[in-house]
Amino acid sequence: IPAEEGTDYRMTPCLSPLAQFRRDFHVLSGVDNAAASGQGNGHTNSMSGLMTGTLFTGRGPSGPSVDQVIAAKIGGESRFRSLQIGVAQESFGESMQRNMSWAGYERALPPEMIPHRLFDRLFGQREEGWVNRKRSILDAVQSDASSLKKKLPTDDQNRLEEHMSGIRDLERSIAALPEEYRRVDPPDFDGDMKDWPRIAKLQSDLLVQALATRQTRVASYMLTKCQSISRFPWLGYTSARHHDYTHAEGRVSGADGAEGQRVLRDICKWHVEEFAYLVAKLKSIPEGDGSVFDRTALIFVHEHAEANPHKNSGLAMLVAGGVGKMAKGRHTRVTGTAGDIYLTVADEIVGAGIGKFPTASKKISSLLA
Incomplete structure (x- = not known):
């Protein structure tokens, strides 16, 4: 998260892959995942709160995810009301940790990973x-x-x-x-993945084609699984798992201390690199007098503000795109919930007219131009 607010903030190492698109996205910090309390392992309840604004039941969320709420309003005339896309094939953990999209009470919409x-x-x-x-x-x-x-x-x-x-x-x-x-094969016990970056870029390419050809107007894209136990050999890290680094597990060599923090920054940066790839692809497809990106709204999220304590307040989110009256090119510390962000983007930027969302009580005016 940048130290400075406004348009002159200094780009952090994690955000650096988006430097060329600085004027195309808005960094929001201080966001509250208000529905993350209640039962869960710290990840399941956080994912339920983040994506649906509802409490975790022990099996899933209590209501539909934000993409499905929006799709119910604007997805009816598309070939696919919505698409669910994923990359990581880990089977570790519960359904809540492997799915972003939910049709309703405990009803998962699994991502297509192949x-x-x-x-x-x-x-x-x-x-x-x-x-x-x-x-x-x-x-x-x-x-x-x-x-x-x-x-x-x-x-x-x-x-x-x-x-x-x-x-x-x-x-x-x-x-x-x-x-x-x-x-999709059941992974070995160590949970290591196949060629993740290669698959991620292909999935991004396919998502862009789906949007460009108007086959869908709404999609969720789960790059990583919640509570990942994967290693990152393409970044040169093979001794410890992602979850080990986030919890600074000293029993695993290299996972704690300054070295572990450096590795976490590199992992975070790689996630943003894949997001930057998606932005670039959307910008490369012309549409009207602009590009597909100019008619799209993207939200980049993670379920925790800090992974080690499973902190659910002070989250950072990125909102990007060219559609509607979105304010871009700045960092803003907000006082509000993830639901407030979703409601603002859905109604004031996309024009979906969802009207309400769990945990939302207001529109975030600083997100609007």
Whole structure:
């Protein structure tokens, strides 16, 4: 969290991947996860409070998550009312720790973690012989696309070409994944993951395509599982797990002290790098006189302000995008709840008209331009 408020705050190491997009997002700190009290292991109750504004029942939340509340208002005319996307395949922990989206009381909406499956949901199931012949899903629409292109002005012809090329590039990238990436396997006891960064970028690419093609207007994206026990070999850290670092477990070499804090900063920075990748992708797709990013609102959240004590007050959140009257390019310390943030974004920025949300009692005026 930056030490300074306003537009001239100094970028922290964790936020540095977003430096080039400084004017495109708003840092909010001091946010209260007001519904995180009650039963739970410190993670389950925090996730329930953060995503739904309701108490943890022991099995799940007491109501729907914010994405589903918004989807109920604006998702009805889309092919998918909402999409749930994930990356980490850890099976450790409870359902509340593996799911961000909830349809209602204790009803989880699990994220799709396999790029092959998400691609097929968006662009159609490919029969096995087709795959074996290494043909493209685009072959089925090539004739129609060629006919359409002749009727379009030059700018729109270029956009159609870019769209088709983007889908083909995604198809090639997914086809190049090892065979084991086509399934979710029960992980080994140590919980280590597959090539997380590679999968994360593919999932981000697919999410951007889903938004750009208007297949959905609402999505949740769970990059990491709550209470992660994974290591981060792509960052060079293999001796301890994420959860060990967050709790400074001295029994694990390198997890406590200054070294452990440095590792945590690197892990945090990597999460923000993936968010920055998503922002860049949204900005790369033209729409109207701007980009898909200019018509999108993004919220980046974590269930704790401090992981070691499971602190639920003083959370930091990032709100990014170009839609509506969003104030950007600044850091603001707010007095309010996660529900207040959601209500402000949903009603004043997105225009979803949800009207209310658990734990919300006001709109956050500093978030509005």
